[in-house]
Amino acid sequence: xxxDVAPVFRSYETQRTLNPPGIPALAPPPEGETExxxxxxxxxxxxxLAAGLHHGNQVVYARPGQLKALATFLRDDPQLQYExxxxxxxxxxxxxxxxxxxxxxxxxxxxxxxxxxxxxxxxDCLSGTEGNGTIPHxxxxxxxxxxxxxxxxxxxDLMGIRFDGHPDPRRILMPKNWPNHPLQKQAPLGGEEVPFxxxxxxxxxxxxxxxxxxxxxxxxDLPPGMSRQNMVINMGPHHPSTHGVLRLVVExxxxxxxxxxxxxxFLHSGFxxxxxxxxYKDFVYYTDRxxxxxxMSNNLGYCLTVESMLGLEIPERAQVIRxxxxxxxxxxxxxxWLATHVLDVSGTGMSLLMYATRERERILDLFEMACGAxxxxxxxxxxxxxxxxxxxxxxxxxxxxxxIPQKISEYEAMVTEAPLWQERLKGVGHVSAEDxxxxxxxxxxxxxxxxxxxxRRDRPYSGYEGYTFEVPTRDSGDCYGRFTLRLEEMRQSVRxxxxxxxxxxTGLYKSNNRKVALxxxxxxxxxxxxxxxxxKLMTEGFHVEPGFFYHGIESSKGELGFFIxxxxxxKPYRLHVHGPSFNNLYAIDHLSRGEMLSxxxxxxxxxxxxLGEVDR
Amino acid sequence: MGIEEKVPEGILTTSLxxxxxxxxxxxxxxxxxxxxxxxxEMIATGTARHDIARYGSELFRASPRQADLMIVSGRVSNxxxxxxxxxxxxxxxxxxxIAMGICASAGGPFNNYAIIQGVDKIIPVDxxxxxxxxxxxxxxxxxxxxxxxxxxxxxxxxxxxEEPLAVEEITPLGV
Numbered sequence: 015x016x017x018d019v020a021p022v023f024r025s026y027e028t029q030r031t032l033n034p035p036g037i038p039a040l041a042p043p044p045e046g047e048t049e050x051x052x053x054x055x056x057x058x059x060x061x062x063l064a065a066g067l068h069h070g071n072q073v074v075y076a077r078p079g080q081l082k083a084l085a086t087f088l089r090d091d092p093q094l095q096y097e098x099x100x101x102x103x104x105x106x107x108x109x110x111x112x113x114x115x116x117x118x119x120x121x122x123x124x125x126x127x128x129x130x131x132x133x134x135x136x137x138d139c140l141s142g143t144e145g146n147g148t149i150p151h152x153x154x155x156x157x158x159x160x161x162x163x164x165x166x167x168x169x170x171d172l173m174g175i176r177f178d179g180h181p182d183p184r185r186i187l188m189p190k191n192w193p194n195h196p197l198q199k200q201a202p203l204g205g206e207e208v209p210f211x212x213x214x215x216x217x218x219x220x221x222x223x224x225x226x227x228x229x230x231x232x233x234x235d236l237p238p239g240m241s242r243q244n245m246v247i248n249m250g251p252h253h254p255s256t257h258g259v260l261r262l263v264v265e266x267x268x269x270x271x272x273x274x275x276x277x278x279x280f281l282h283s284g285f286x287x288x289x290x291x292x293x294y295k296d297f298v299y300y301t302d303r304x305x306x307x308x309x310m311s312n313n314l315g316y317c318l319t320v321e322s323m324l325g326l327e328i329p330e331r332a333q334v335i336r337x338x339x340x341x342x343x344x345x346x347x348x349x350x351w352l353a354t355h356v357l358d359v360s361g362t363g364m365s366l367l368m369y370a371t372r373e374r375e376r377i378l379d380l381f382e383m384a385c386g387a388x389x390x391x392x393x394x395x396x397x398x399x400x401x402x403x404x405x406x407x408x409x410x411x412x413x414x415x416x417x418i419p420q421k422i423s424e425y426e427a428m429v430t431e432a433p434l435w436q437e438r439l440k441g442v443g444h445v446s447a448e449d450x451x452x453x454x455x456x457x458x459x460x461x462x463x464x465x466x467x468x469x470r471r472d473r474p475y476s477g478y479e480g481y482t483f484e485v486p487t488r489d490s491g492d493c494y495g496r497f498t499l500r501l502e503e504m505r506q507s508v509r510x511x512x513x514x515x516x517x518x519x520t521g522l523y524k525s526n527n528r529k530v531a532l533x534x535x536x537x538x539x540x541x542x543x544x545x546x547x548x549x550k551l552m553t554e555g556f557h558v559e560p561g562f563f564y565h566g567i568e569s570s571k572g573e574l575g576f577f578i579x580x581x582x583x584x585k586p587y588r589l590h591v592h593g594p595s596f597n598n599l600y601a602i603d604h605l606s607r608g609e610m611l612s613x614x615x616x617x618x619x620x621x622x623x624x625l626g627e628v629d630r
Numbered sequence: 631m632g633i634e635e636k637v638p639e640g641i642l643t644t645s646l647x648x649x650x651x652x653x654x655x656x657x658x659x660x661x662x663x664x665x666x667x668x669x670x671e672m673i674a675t676g677t678a679r680h681d682i683a684r685y686g687s688e689l690f691r692a693s694p695r696q697a698d699l700m701i702v703s704g705r706v707s708n709x710x711x712x713x714x715x716x717x718x719x720x721x722x723x724x725x726x727x728i729a730m731g732i733c734a735s736a737g738g739p740f741n742n743y744a745i746i747q748g749v750d751k752i753i754p755v756d757x758x759x760x761x762x763x764x765x766x767x768x769x770x771x772x773x774x775x776x777x778x779x780x781x782x783x784x785x786x787x788x789x790x791x792e793e794p795l796a797v798e799e800i801t802p803l804g805v
Binding site: 203205259279280282284288300303306350367368371375389626629 | 673
């Protein structure tokens with residue numbers, strides 16, 4: 015019996031209740047002008063439908079026919095120089111009051127590293143026909159920005175928008191025989207009714223623990239572009255070196271890699287669809303489970319996006335606590351990367367895993383002190399943090415900060431100079447700065463190729479502008495460069511932590527705005543007003559002004575971005591996550607071509623992926 | 631009036647069942663297989679502080695042919711389900727399954743189109759561990775529960791336990 019994959023429709027999950035009149039609403043037109051927008055409007059004239067600032071981001075609405083010309087202009091114009099396409103996403107506006115406008119829109123995030131500018135481009139999708147239905151389609155940007163390939167495949171897979179001229183228009187996350195495009199609004203959330211019963215005699219439990227379904231096997235089809243002349247082997251999804259459930263189809267000529275086709279989606283958990291059915295505050299708990307090695311960073315990225323849309327001020331103390339947590343998380347994540355990287359490359363090097371996780375456990379202990387959880391913390395909440403730091407935290411943290419620099423040096427001494435380590439890493443997985451920009455790589459993958467960019471320094475958030483730290487870069491662009499770079503990043507994180515812990519202000523640990531942040535527990539016992547606020551927040555949540563916003567933070571793996579389209583209700587209308595691992599993993603084919611099969615393992619470790627974030 | 635009186639000093643007798651179960655319960659090799667967040671806690675269980683080697687289970691085998699125990703550590707997606715079933719089929723009997731965390735047990739927070747609501751829809755599960763993710767201590771406790779179960783098995787009737795166990799009987803201290 016094959017698995018029943020037909021999604022169930024649960025009306026109570028998708029109802030958009032409690033909305034005052036006027037909701038849902040479309041995003042308002044952008045206002046204001048900047049130099050870049052004037053230049054774009056001057057070149058394209060009437061083909062730009064609207065341009066301006068929206069929540070502080072530059073936004074351009076372009077006609078779909080001019081999209082490719084606009085993208086080429088953005089990249090090549092000497093006064094604009096938008097080198098990178100960070101993200102592609104889409105929105106299905108069928109539940110909004112459209113008034114004859116196009117149902118689907120695609121949304122592009124362009125970034126100029128050299129000029130420190132961010133630009134959002136929105137375009138309507140054209141309506142075409144396929145079979146007896148209509149399908150949305152729009153031009154593909156892969157010929158201009160190579161890194162658009164995977165994000166566009168993702169948009170096609172989840173939203174059903176076709177990209178004209180895309181070189182590889184396959185599904186990327188869902189199984190190839192999946193019946194629908196899950197993010198379209200008429201596609202149900204799915205899942206099962208939660209059973210409730212008083213008795214073990216219920217037929218529900220008849221087969222409990224003994225049921226074995228015959229599952230369908232995946233047909234071994236050859237990815238496009240590969241040839242049976244060469245040896246095609248399968249790595250994963252159950253493989254010790256793929257860092258989770260990643261499947262790589264590797265085409266080999268002898269021991270040399272000809273090409274790689276990654277097969278994703280084995281951990282696809284429907285985060286974005288789930289987020290559209292949860293209130294804003296309830297999605298914080300889900301963000302933990304995306305990049306589960308950097309839960310704090312995920313919390314932070316999501317909360318900052320929602321807070322920016324609300325225009326919420328965060329108290330000073332909460333900001334410093336957030337920085338402490340984010341930097342501790344970066345060290346923890348890098349320690350785990352170091353442990354698994356050495357394990358992968360050596361095959362048997364268990365000792366560094368034991369050493370590095372020993373220090374990581376200390377960080378997890380600190381998290382546990384603050385919030386009671388080790389891994390899925392949900393400590394950073396909208397409006398601040400969940401609770402104030404306990405008294406012993408600062409002492410423990412200072413203790414840890416005394417210890418960790420010498421440990422980092424110790425680990426560095428173990429491997430950096432070792433001839434075998436250098437043999438396996440130097441010159442392996444090379445990516446030039448131009449390629450890194452074209453592919454939209456972020457984080458250590460970008461800095462390892464000599465691009466000097468760090469969101470903490472260049473587009474600061476949470477008060478990072480008040481800390482002194484260096485952004486290390488490496489020009490070599492190989493695995494060894496990225497290895498030394500990450501070690502240096504850990505040292506810089508320690509520097510930030512030392513400054514933060516010395517200047518930890520007193521005061522509020524979360525916003526005093528009772529319409530957004532819960533009142534402290536003690537207040538509920540004495541204040542009726544606090545009780546009402548608590549009740550309203552827990553039952554209805556808070557509303558966010560109609561509009562959309564993209565915000566990226568520097569997570570341990572690269573730029574972690576959240577895109578939210580609000581229709582004014584208490585739930586996000588569209589929630590999209592830009593996972594750094596997803597874009598960075600795109601480089602695996604480029605990195606590994608012409609190298610040995612064993613170097614593929616080195617490259618996976620060097621990219622530092624977490625599959626929860628790749629597949630979402 | 632048994633055989634014990636006839637054999638020289640220093641020799642013990644036992645049933646074949648107990649000696650086989652003793653061996654199986656004290657060297658259950660898990661499959662090196664992680665799915666999601668719970669896999670991080672599974673790795674933490676394997677490292678120095680929690681030290682799963684005390685249970686004889688430190689040898690995580692990458693090949694299902696060499697593994698006795700599958701720890702399903704994380705959410706099971708529709709795309710992954712056939713793979714898990716195949717890996718389970720490739721393991722040699724006797725084999726056991728721990729559903730680690732709420733996702734593997736019942737779908738957890740992901741009640742949506744992508745995630746199978748419990749791995750027991752595909753393969754039989756011996757021990758369910760609650761938690762999101764369970765702490766390493768919880769996983770060790772599950773290993774204890776599994777050992778108690780392993781010690782009750784007989785080679786004659788395969789994996790069938792003669793009579794159902796009451797919940798209070800399946801405790802690590804009850805053996």
